[in-house]
Amino acid sequence: MKLAKKIGYIILALILLIVISGYVFVELHKPDYAGEKKLPNLQNEVQVYFDEYGVPHIYGQSEEDAFRALGYVHAQDRLWQMELLRRIGSGGLSEVFGKDLIGTDKFFLSLGIDEASKEAVSKLDGNSAGVSIINAYLDGLNQFVEEGPTPIEFYLTGIEKNKFTITDVYNTMGYMAFSFAMGHKTDPLLSNIKDKLGPEYLKDLAIHSDASTVWIRNYKESSKDSIGNSVTAMVTDALGKLKLPLFEGSNSWVLAPPKTKNGKVIFANDPHIGFAQPSVWYEAHVETPTYSKYGYHIAGIPFPVLGHNRDIAYGMTMFENDDVDFYFEENNPDDADQYRLNGTWTNYEKVTKTIKVKDSVAIEFTFKKSVHGPILNGIANQIQGERPISMYWVYTQEENTVVDAFYEISHATNLNEFILALPKIHAPGLNIMYGDAEGNIGWFATAKLWQVPDSINTKLVYEPDNRPNEKREFLKFEANPQAVNPPWNYVYSANNQPDSISGMLYPGYYLPENRAKRIVQLLDPKNDWDKKDISNMILDVNSPVHLETTKDLINSLNSKELTEKEIEVLDLLKAWDGTYSLDNIGGTIYTRWVYQVLENIFKDELGTELFDQLLSTHMLKRTIAPIIETENSVWWDDVKTSDTKENRSDILEKSLMEAIASLESDLGPAIDSWTWNKVHTLEHGHPIGQVEALRSFFNVGPFPIDGSRETINNLGFPFDSSGLYKVSSGPSTRRIVDFSDVENSISILPTGQSGNPFSEHYKDQAEMYVKGKFRKMMMNKEEVQNTANSTLIFRN
Known part of the structure; x- marks a missing residue:
């Protein structure tokens, strides 16, 4: 009995020690929103007032001082995000996440973002005002890298913190430039x-x-x-x-x-x-x-x-x-290391890069470049065939x-x-x-x-x-x-x-x-x-174009061959006003029907891989309305049925039947249960939240949310056969500035100001965002000071 009691006390003590250790770890790894800190190279004191949502209001006597403080507070909330974004353009993701990212690193290294960044930095005037501010910002950022607590993601991935350079600034901008390149x-x-x-x-x-x-x-x-x-399907x-x-x-x-x-x-x-x-944006109010x-x-x-x-x-x-732009290059039949340029054979440039890989040895790879850009064969998966294809990108x-x-x-x-x-x-x-x-x-x-x-x-x-x-x-x-x-x-x-x-x-x-x-x-x-x-x-969720397309879908059917259930569904669609509210049913039916139409139009000719690529393009979004309106398109025929030739009415009716069947399977037979909130949801995913055991800690959501693809409140999702419209993109901020009352202008972020999961501002705006609420963007110093949650003072 005494032994059991002792063991019980020991276990209790261990549990208490773990709890205390966990509490101390969390407290030590939270951002510091209050107190005083030393920041070398400051000329004068800088005051940072954090409002109730963690937005820093920075007051300094010079721009260099203010941006030095900005670099520090930005890093303590977003260092992990900074680390990932600078690594993309320089091919450094495999070092963090392992061999599955080697292909992505190869692609970005071949784009030449890192080389273009280094060239741009080499041409900078070190004495210019802009460069001075960048250096001041990096001073503050690197001060946090050296002295601040290490974000938990660095422990979990096993990578070390390293200082940031101006080249990193340009590499991050290069990645953001790539993400526009449809x-x-x-x-x-x-x-x-x-x-x-x-x-x-x-x-x-x-x-x-x-x-x-x-x-x-x-x-x-x-x-x-x-x-x-x-990029490409593989990279994106x-x-x-x-x-x-x-x-x-x-x-x-x-x-x-x-x-x-x-x-x-x-x-x-x-x-x-x-x-x-x-989320992508970090808000900061800077005054000098x-x-x-x-x-x-x-x-x-x-x-x-x-x-x-x-x-x-x-x-x-x-x-x-x-x-x-993409170019077919013409190889020299006698020398694969040469291509034709202006009528003569010219040597490809060969570039060799090294990629560090987590839990493995570093790898080297070599790719060719023409005057137009890198040869993508063997680097980008969607480049098929043996003909070499190079890529010209204005950015590089x-x-x-x-x-x-x-x-x-x-x-x-x-x-x-x-x-x-x-x-x-x-x-x-x-x-x-x-x-x-x-x-x-x-x-x-x-x-x-x-x-x-x-x-x-x-x-x-x-x-x-x-x-x-x-x-x-x-x-x-x-x-x-x-x-x-x-x-x-x-x-x-x-x-x-x-x-x-x-x-x-x-x-x-x-x-x-x-x-x-x-x-x-x-x-x-x-x-x-x-x-x-x-x-x-800015919160409007009505689509007049979807309403017009709905009419085209209905009017193109052969109504004599419809079942009672189909007629009931179509009557509901006819009454739909084009609005994607949480309790609407019309939007659910329309979206499911349109997906089935697209699959039946395109997949028989394209196959799964090309069809999936088509679904990810802006071109498809532009194609939906006009192709449904076009009666005699070559795409309407199902090439898999060689003995018959389908027309638009055939495909639309088949698609309607499939849409109804899938809705019944997913949401039940009662049409009034097919509401938008059951299929349209938003979850903000963190890279480490992809590990199921850590999902609830790092991810934010999921939430049912109104809006849809290409409404003003554009809560978009990838089209696929799952029937679940998991929102993947949307307003990264909603922001309204009224010059009749600037100090009461309003904004919102999708989750919160901080990227540190231990911060109270990690997700404190998430529910507000989903409900369409806003908060004030304060600029009045007296109001900022009087309402500040905390104050952080930087001194030399």
């Missing part, structure tokens, strides 16, 4: 379809934008007074499994004073990015005698990509222009001044200064949105655009006898699509096709008109908008 998914796929099935199968795919859809209008006639006087799948953010779309609109109730500009922006935990900005920062990049102060607001959407081929551009944008004080910075963004293509306190509004498509010959189809791999000149003629920035203070008193972007400004259209991977049509539908008739109206609009 051409990696689309061009090889279209060439494969053409080669496998013939050119007639391309005719009904929405390769180019339809002139009958809603396009963004340009406008350049503005007086001086009015503007002021001063791997990154998706790691839950790393990929830029996918976005909304923004800016209303001029005549459209608003209070006679001041209202600015709205919600960039659409792949959901991940932590020469700089004021409430900004949104990418991990490891000092300058805010989105931001505002009392004078100007800016944001972005994706331009979706075509900045990637042209001078890289993107970081300089964001320094200048963030320091602009008026519209003229703002515009001067924009030509420095060569890639990725961005729609930069602008509004200011003086009443100016603007939209600018920023990218290096080139004069495309009429004979060239940029969406197919270029043949040796039909390709652009080796030296491209880039257009001046003035020829880019843009609108400044247009007479209709608003500008917007929803990643849709921009109209011509110089007698030409710009090839791209634009998204369909769905969101654009709804934005224009809402903005045009109303001239008394206020912040509340805009916050309702």
